[in-house]
Amino acid sequence: MIGVPWAKESKQYAVLRSNALNFAASELAPMADDLENTVDSPLFWKAVEKAGEMGMLAALVPEQLGGEGVDLYSLCVALEESAVECAGFAAALLFHNAALVPLVYSDRKDLVEEFTGGKPLCTVATAGELALEEGRVRGSAPFVFNVLEGTVALLFAAAGDGRTAAYVKMGTEGVETRVDPYPLGWRVSNFATLEMKDARPVFVLDKSGKEALAATERTLYLGLAAIANGIVRKAFQKAYDYARQRYQAGKIIIEHQAMRLMLARMLCAMEEGRAVIRRACGSEELGPAIIAWRRAGANACQAAMDGVQIHGGYGYMRDYGMERLMRDAKYCQMFPRPEEEQLLRLLDMAESGS
Amino acid sequence: MLGQELSETGKRLFRDFPILRMLWESGRKKGLRETIALIEKAEEFNRTFAVPRALELDMRMEREPEYFDWDIMREACKYRFLSIFIPKQLGGIAGEFMVTNTSLLMDELCSGCSGIALAVGAHSLGVAPVITSGAMAHWDTVLKEIVEGELKRQPVTMAYAITEPSAGTDVEEPEYLERAKLSLEAKKVKGGYVLNGRKCFISDGSEAKYFTVCAALDRNRPLQTWTTFLVERDMEGFSTPRVELKMGQRASHAAELLFEDVFVPDSHVLGYEGDGMGNGILMIMAASRGPVGSIATGIARGALQHFLSWAKTKRNGKRPIDEDRIRMNLADMWGMIQENRGLYMSNAMLGDAIFGKALDNPVMNLTLSLPSSLRTMPLMRNFLNSYYGKAMINAVLRFYIKDEDMTQLLETASLAKFSCADNAMELCSRALSIMGPEDSEERRWVEKCYRDAKLTQIYEGTNQLNRMVVNNIRFEETLRVEVPRPFKKGVMA
Structure with missing residues (x-):
């Protein structure tokens, strides 16, 4: 196939x-x-x-x-x-x-x-500015998914000179949520900013925390890369099917070189995504996971955008299922941290040998 | 001295568009004052109306795609944005910088909300064929109704219908039209035509009272029989059964038009039978693709404004703009916007050089200076609708509008369209990537711009089509706009 x-x-x-x-x-x-x-x-x-x-x-x-x-x-x-x-x-x-x-x-x-x-899914908050002081969490974290009453959120927080993570339950004292009324993508569950006002954690990571945080981050980056690759595949499938049945300029559009080039780039993106994810999964390091995320996220954005373009006007309309890919893909690239910030971090990691 | 004469808006425009300053210094002050006044109105429209409601309206349109906020059109009436393409002689506000003003207006309005701006701008797209076809018989009726409605703040709007369910790109280029699979067909009957079929994705389609509609008289010979009709909403058999839920630019509807045995009288043919491509679509595209470039530019500029606001806001004691990478990205983004402006202004100024003379010359002025009651007399209307009447108006237009000028205009328009759209998409995408997971109003705005910008790569001919047009005109010389020659035998066939 x-x-x-x-x-x-x-x-x-x-x-x-x-x-x-x-x-x-x-x-x-x-x-x-x-x-x-x-x-x-x-x-x-x-x-x-x-x-x-x-x-x-x-x-x-x-x-x-x-x-x-x-x-x-x-x-x-x-x-x-x-x-x-x-x-x-x-x-x-x-x-x-x-x-x-x-x-x-x-x-x-x-x-x-x-x-x-219980019923709610857990979630993780890596962005924003949270701090753990005297056993309480303060600050805010945007872009938190799965936010419902009872959700347990793993919060990355500054603690002393370093950072740690703490589990906090939604709906408990000092935990406030502000639901984003209109996120661009990933719109199947509540998407919110968490406000921690001296919230008491359910559990705080101990000295093994550093390793656990790195593993969590690695999971996030690689998972996002995998999701991005899923979007590339869907964009390709839909665009390919559409290109084989849409007639324009005297032939079905898959016979137009401009369309074939876009489809070929999606094909490359699929292979590339799969390869970087596999490679990064074979490493215990965080760096390859960030690289995989970066590559797959950019590929997904491009593939979804090209997929919409191949569909023309139909691609822009909700009923044809392409525009959702474009919106979802962008969040794969924007989350969990801004791309340029992570690029600089990669170089820092390489320089420090971590 | 220059500063004393200019408002803040004027100073900003001259700073952003040095070519306007050059025109000012060259003595074109009267026209430029109108330009500045128009952009001041656009700023006020954005500040007091569009921006405060844009995000909420965008969300509402997702829940209720069929809702239309008529306040947009009423507010546009207040500023006279509905007659931007209607010549002053007919009561409109189009003057010597008609195309330039339209482009600048769309740039400005779209920096607030491109959905609201499109609702306003798509109307002028519908008006344009009535003007460029020289259909003078309708100038005193349809265009006058628009102007009068505007002055009373009772909007009367138009829409331009080209795209069909199985033919988008195909109906915007002569070579492709020959092989297009068309849905809509117009059959000649006594006294007029009967239209059957569909159009889709028509901006303002569900609100407009009048439509300029392209249709083939023979679907097996579409290029030779492609004709532009003036269709009225209350014509029997006409309906708009569907409104799309778009990813962006939602404040303006994209509607399906359904024609079921719609009778359109002979008098409602704009131009001649069979000149719907050269004198119709290509001429309109040559005038409208540049403004689409300015729409994209406005969206990008809106995104940049919100991005800059984000960059200057302190978070935990730090401002993003204090980082080199943010400053360099800002410079890149401004570069994209100014690159866009260079492209669409080249097209706009060429457009004004061409259309300005065609609409403002002794013959046209004399004709338009006649009392409206004289022009609307049945005898006169019949003459203007006749072969010789149309030929006379076309002879005047033809005298000023040359094939090579229109071809160059189409090239610059298509170039501006795809370049501006690509830059806008890149700018919005980059801004979001840099902002990352932010809980801020600015991020929500840029996300909207990101959704809005994508449409500029699709409508008014996909960017792929526009690239082919530029190639075909510039490098292979296989595409040439042919303005119909009046009195030439066979032109009515």
């Missing part, structure tokens, strides 16, 4: 990919647009339940702690396939999974059970 990268995967991942794609096709595809229009809908929770049955919740948590114990590449595979149909839902899954990563380092089975037992 056109649109499947050439790079072959082991049987383990191929099976996982196939299952995840089936999940996306049966559970997410029919309601992707509805999910976007109704935050916190029964449809959303039905899909979450199915994702749980697929082992996509607590995926990285070892079995002995009550999770699935899969590797990071497996999670990326599941996210990429989910994102083919609904990037917003895939992002919701990613933030939930990433938020649980530090618990693995703290060996806290009780917290895993507590955080994953």
Whole structure:
């Protein structure tokens, strides 16, 4: 089938990919647009339940702690396939999974059970300015996903000279949320800014925190890269199908070189995305994950934009499903931190050998 | 001395567009004062009306795509933006810098909200074929109605309908039109034509009272039979069954037009049968693609304003603009905007050089100075609608509008259109990437600009089509705009 990268995967991942794609096709595809229009809908929770049955919740948590114990590449595979149909839902899954990563380092089975037992998904806040002082969290964090009453958020916060992370439960004293009325993309769950006014954390990472934070970040960057790659694939599939049936200027448009070039670039982007994600998953370092995120995010933006262009006027209209890709793709590039800031950080990391 | 004569707006315009200063120094002060006054109005429109409601309206249009805020048009009446393309002799405000003013106006309005600006601008796109076709029989009726409605703040609007469900790019280029799969067809019947089929994505389509509609008389010979009609909303069989939910520029509707046995009388043919491409679409595109470039520029400028505001706001004691990378990005963005302005102003000024003489010359002035009641007498109307009447008006227009001028105008317009649109998209995209995950009003604005900008790469011919037009005119010389020759036998066939 056109649109499947050439790079072959082991049987383990191929099976996982196939299952995840089936999940996306049966559970997410029919309601992707509805999910976007109704935050916190029964449809959303039905899909979450199915994702749980697929082992996509607590995926990285070892079995002995009550999770699935899969590797990071497996999670990326599941996210990429989910994102083919609904990037917003895939992002919701990613933030939930990433938020649980530090618990693995703290060996806290009780917290895993507590955080994953209820209805709301967990989430993670990496942006903004939060500080942990005297056991309380202060400051604000924008762009937090999955924000509902009862959501447990993993907050990256400054503490002393360094940084740590703390889990804070929505709806508790000192935790305020300001829902963004109109986010550009990923519109399947509440998207909010958190205001922490001396909020008391449920749990604060101990001295293993640095390692846990790096692992969480790595999960976030690679997960976002995988979601971005899912968007590239969807953009390619839709644009390719459309180009084969739309007639313009005397022939079907796939016969026009300008269209073929755009499609070919998407094909390259798919391969490139898959390659950088695989490579970064094979490394324990954060740098390759950031590089993968950067490449895949830029590719997704370009592919979605080209996909809209190939569709012409139809691509710009909600009913044809292309414009959502363009909006979702941009958030893959803007989150969790601004691109240029991360580029500078990469050089700093290389210079310091970290 | 220059400073004493100019308002703050004038000073800003002269700083941003040094060529305007050159014109001022060359003695074109009267026209430029009108330009400055127009942009002052646009600034006030944005400040008092468009900007305060843009984000809320954008959100509302997503929930209720069929809603239309008529206050936009009423407010536009207040500033007389609906007659920007209607000559002064007919009561409008179009003067010697008609195209330049339109471009500058769209740049300014779009820096506030391109959706609201499009609702206003798309109307003028509908008006343009009535002017450029020389359909003088309708100048005293339709255009006058628009002007009178504007003065009473009871907006009467128009829309231009080209795109069809299976033909977007195809209907904007002669070579492609020959092979287009068309939906709409006009059949000649006694006393007029019967139209059947559909148009889609028509800006202002669900609000306009009058439509300038392109249709083939024979779908197997579309180029030879492509004709422009004036259609009225209340004509039997005409309806607008669908409004699209767009990603951006939402304040203006994109509507589907449905024609079911719509009878259009002979008098409502604009220009001649079969001249709908050369005298119709290509001439309109030559005048309208430049302003689309200015729409893109306005969107980019709006994004830059919000980005700059973000960059200058302190966060935890630091301002983003204190970082070199932000300062360099700002300079890049300003460079893109000024590059755009160079392109669309080249097109606009060429447009004014061409159309200015065609609409402001002794013959036209004499004709338009006749009492309106004389021009609207049945005898006169019949003459103006007749072959010889149209030929006479066209002879005047033809005297001033040359094929090579229109071809050059189309080239500059297409170049401005795709370059400005690409720059705008790049600027908005870059601004968002740099801002990153921000909880700020500025980010919401730039996100809107990002959605809005994409449409400028699509409408008025996709950027791919516009690139082909530039190539075909500039490098291969295979595309040439042919203004119809009056009195030439066969032109009515």
